[in-house]
């Protein structure tokens with residue numbers, strides 16, 4: 001299925017948490033405008049083949065009116081308790097031709113009996129409801145997170161279970177098999193498909209679809225092995241890469257600015273489907289009951305980019321496909337089978353051929369940067385290392401060397417022009433069977449570059465595509481391919497606007513423009529009084545132009561002062577403040593006072609206020625005021641979003657008048 005959707009939506013959405021205790025009333029579940037058809041429409045348009053819904057997350061709240069608990073939609077105001085989200089989504093999927101799957105958390109922090117055998121009956125009953133009443137289920141997702149503190153019917157305690165033995169997994173797997181014989185069972189180590197060992201959107205470049213039985217049972221402690229699988233393993237458990245389009249699995253307004261960029265989404269595809277895995281891409285549903293507009297748009301962009309990358313397969317245009325050998329000179333296993341667009345046919349080299357190769361030759365040079373390889377997976381995953389060569393000036397030159405192929409392997413290679421591509425299988429567990437070779441020339445991924453200026457004044461431009469060319473201007477005009485080409489960081493100290501684009505030199509395509517007006521010279525700025533720095537907390541983080549480093553001030557109480565010595569008297573007209581950008585950010589300043597001084601003794605209050613919506617949207621804040629002379633500035637944090645006496649700054653900059 002290659003790619004399919006995950007949907008996280010539950011009580012957590014309304015409580016703004018990732019893991020609920022199961023202690024809040026069902027009354028809080030109240031989407032205002034729930035529309036499963038909107039989700040399904042987006043999934044269809046994005047080429048996702050199915051959806052897995054969190055029917056019950058760890059907090060025990062059920063999205064269907066289960067007969068066995070009151071903690072469900074039936075006691076919520078949504079549709080006056082008459083709603084059934086599992087029904088709505090499964091119906092919408094069926095109508096649209098998408099497959100439907102369920103996530104049912106074994107851990108239940110609401111249920112009074114959790115930890116005893118009574119709960120196991122409850123869990124089986126729920127599973128039976130879900131696998132009986134909602135049509136075909138393609139996947140059943142058993143989450144690995146298990147046991148710990150919870151509400152547990154009011155006991156509010158910590159309950160630990162032996163995750164390996166408590167649930168009686170073999171009997172649960174039997175139940176799934178009985179009720180939904182075709183369903184794939186996801187568990188950390190299988191049995192149907194496995195966790196990929198991270199939640200960051202990648203599986204190993206070496207990725208065997210096999211595991212040794214029971215060796216990585218339920219993930220820990222050997223979960224890292226799940227990233228690569230086990231060569232020679234006796235269970236067939238392909239890796240599924242589950243990752244969210246936002247930092248969290250559930251929707252939080254405060255993460256609206258952290259939706260994964262289109263480049264990251266495209267990377268997820270190459271790092272999962274392109275590495276013999278599947279991509280289970282999660283969409284947090286918002287309080288309205290919608291997929292937020294930001295990710296809808298990004299998804300469509302990602303889809304367009306992938307469609308462009310694989311638009312034109314150059315392999316079938318090859319003048320000839322030859323191989324080092326064919327098994328018994330049998331036409332049925334001929335090399336051309338790799339370009340016949342039929343996944344059931346494949347090239348088979350001779351058993352005696354220890355390093356078989358297959359090569360494509362074109363009459364005129366082709367230009368390519370993507371190579372897609374597929375093994376005939378019905379007969380297992382065999383290749384354990386291979387090499388890619390190209391014909392340059394009459395000689396074969398190695399372009400890449402890799403390990404596994406599996407169902408699908410896609411290599412992103414440097415753009416190369418050649419009349420020949422050769423793939424040599426260096427080692428394999430059995431005679432290698434290649435069913436498909438695709439050769440593509442993907443356009444560059446051109447997104448506006450990011451600009452970073454450090455304290456010395458060096459401006460660095462960064463782009464997502466290593467092969468893109470970056471152009472910039474310093475005179476306020478939009479850059480073109482005739483503008484200055486970026487090769488290394490350059491210095492900007494006086495007020496100057498830098499504008500930049502990423503471009504493809506050959507096609508002439510270009511990104512949107514990034515622009516930033518740098519007004520100050522930060523070289524002599526320092527924090528007063530000089531503060532001791534540590535590796536992880538250095539005042540210079542304030543001015544280093546890097547979002548990823550944050551300077552934190554921790555005190556007993558607010559207010560907290562940040563005094564900057566600007567090195568000399570200057571005319572200033574504002575400041576910018578970028579709060580901590582980490583996933584679990586700290587020290588976000590809500591209310592501030594801004595003072596200036598000429599002598600670090602007498603201070604004048606220039607501006608005071610609150611940063612509006614900074615809690616939900618901790619992006620760059622810019623405040624301006626009529627010009628004033630200052631040698632020192634004092635930025636005083638008087639309120640923080642979480643009430644703690646911590647002030648954190650990813651960046652802080654004083655704006656100097658022109």
Ligand code: FUL
Nearest residue numbers: 018019143144145242249
């Ligand atoms: C994890 C869970 O704890 C998260 O909340 C989420 O559901 C993710 C897909 O799996 O183990």
